[in-house]
Amino acid sequence: MSSPHILPYRNPKGRTMIRSRTRGSLRLGDIAFSRLTLIGSLIVIAILVNILVILFIQAWPSIQQFGVSFFGSAAWDPVKEQFGALPAIFGTLLSSLLALLLAVPISIGAAIFLTEVAPVWLRNVASFVIEMLAAIPSIIVGLWGLFVLVPFVRSPIEKWLGTAFGALPFFQGNQLGFGFLAAGIILALMIIPIITAMSRDVLRAVPQAQREAMLALGATRWETIRKAVLPYGRSGLVGAVILGLGRALGETMAVAMVIGNAYRITPSLFSTGSTVASKMANEFGESSGLQLSSLIELALILFLITLLINVIARLLVWRMAAVKVVRD
DSSP, rough: OSSSSSSEEOOTTTEEEEEETTTHHHHHHHHHHHHHHHHHHHHHHHHHHHHHHHHHHHHHHHHHTTTTTHHOOOETTTTEEEOOOHHHHHHHHHHHHHHHHHHHHHHHHHHHHHIISSOOHHHHHHHHHHHHHTTTTHHHHHIIIIIIIHHHIIIIIIIIHHHHHHGGGGGOOOSOOOSHHHHHOOOOHHHHHHHHHHHHHHTTTTTTHHHHHHHHHTHHHHHHOOOOOOHTHHHHHHHHHHHHHHHHHHHOOOHHHSOOOOOOOOOOOOOOOOOOHHHHOOOOOOOOHHHHHHHHHHHHHHHHHHHHHHHHHHHHHHHHHEEEHOOO
16 A cells, blocks of 8 residues: 555656655755754854954054064053053963974874773773863863962972073973963963863774784884874874964963062063953053054954964865875
């Protein structure tokens, strides 16, 4: 007995075909679904454009007053209404790069251990702990940094570095515990769970056939990881690192509590300094007029830096994916 919704019929060539009475409703559902997803995508784009436009409008008085010189000036004097972004940009890049130098080797190593070496029971427990670390609010990390990390950085870390490498400009100055070194360490602690979790998922996605092929050729476990697993997941690992960098660039409260908040440019990691985010957090509530506009211009600069880094990361991922396809 034929279904009440699906009826056979013959086309002009004599072939039996199936006709669905619900074809129209299915077609309507497909159209509605495609329209809804299009609207969602446009909303996301509109939010991004709206943020950029609002920042630009609010920062326009500062842009009009200082122009390009805002990027190269180290002044920040609310009384004389002289403002510049160079120390904040310098501090943001220095603390973020230091965080990457500390976090990337640890994160990639932890991800390799969790996917390739650790037993199942330890893998599950460690993965849960890593995900919990990524969920800790930054203000709590900042309090921990203020009461635990800063004294530990002051002694023994800065004391040892000053004694062993004091001839270098990076390890000179007063050993206060507050400064770029403490900010870099706390940022590293905050991005390690993010990079580790994403890198773990990337390495899990590597086909088991990659590993088995290398092992069948007589490779050791380390050779299998180095020559089969890591190259296959290279683009995903780059994406994980860039995501961690984006978190480090925009981190606010934890950095503001340990960096010292001095507006200066210095090569010493022991020196206090500022980042774009910490400068805004410390002064936004008490600013007005041209100072407020300058702070919003700092936010606009941070937005553009983050956008540029993500574009570069996307280009790198595409390039690596294209190279891998060519090699395959």
